[in-house]
Amino acid sequence: MLLSILLNEFDMIKEAQNGSVAAFNQLVMTYQSLAYNVAYRVMGNRESAADACQESFLKAYKSMHQYQGGSFKSWLLRIVTNTCYDQIRYRIRRPADSLEDLTQETGEDDGRWANHDELPEERMLRDELNDLLQQAINQLPQDQRTVLVLSDVQHLSYQEIAEVINQPLGTVKSRLSRARHRVRDFLLEHKELLPNQYR
Template identity: 50%
Template sequence: MDEQSLIQAALRGDVESFNTLVLAYQDMAYSVAYRVMGERDAAADAAQDAFISAFKKLDQFRGDQFKAWLMRIVTNACYDELRRRKRRPAASLDTLQDEAPQAELGLVDDAETPEQRLQRAELNQAIQDCLTGLPTDQRVVAVLADVEGYAYQEIADITNSSLGTVKSRLSRARTRLRDCLQGAQELLPAKYRLINEE
């Protein structure tokens, strides 16, 4: 995929070229939005809003890294939705019904037993619950660094923050995540459990 050619074609009004970019980045955009928002529907809405915004603002793209530029728009869409929710909280009917475990977020391994699959789903849910409990600025940097694997400088570009701020937020987020996950210690692989020395 020649990203720059697609961007140039999209700037000339070629919607198919922009759709190709959407297809290339939609899973990544959804993943970031899901980990920040903690809800599938909200993540899908944020990702969709981000792509619409990116299409409208494509003429503002200055030729640096498209992925970082797009992820900045995705995280901003998440921030906007979270701020909107604080102003007008609403109860969702979806939260009233029991949802299936989050196992469908990953590939199902046929070698897993049903018990292992359930434990993995419970661990995924525990991690998501701990992420959701973080302040938004810490959650965003934790998702970008530890889930998506972005470098510190890329995160600073995406969040429009200084490198020191990113490192500080990530350190605080990791500490809070570690403390939170101790409540689900039995779900963690043995090498990640803290052992109390008495």
């Protein structure tokens, strides 16, 4: 099953490299959820993440001839993360343009895959914790944020993360370790927002 999927992906990549938009869109459908979630966690904003995602896929299509094999997922996620940081840097340089984004609420009321079994109170507590976690991610330095999101949110292996950020495994380990410690420290600084059993 996995082999057939990989073969299918290989064919789609080849066709996309030959200019087939339809084949590339098959790849988009396969990875758009992953790409959007990475972009969302890295940027912390839905609209910005969507824009970054769209731009990333367009860049990926135009750069298909540069794809030389290996993990297509890692190659695509590298484009996504780089695009996210380009946009973040752009907004830092031109804060007026992103005023709307800054004023946007950070809640995740819509768009999430809600667990309908949760009680409203549990849902509210979980939302608060999720918001706090997102704030903890947002305060991380850029390099640590990427590694943390890819590892702990998207569950990529160390090897895949190393391919995405184009760094050796040791760098991935050290960045992830520092990122986790920072997030933990941030949560401890906001104990009052943690669930009761963890305060």
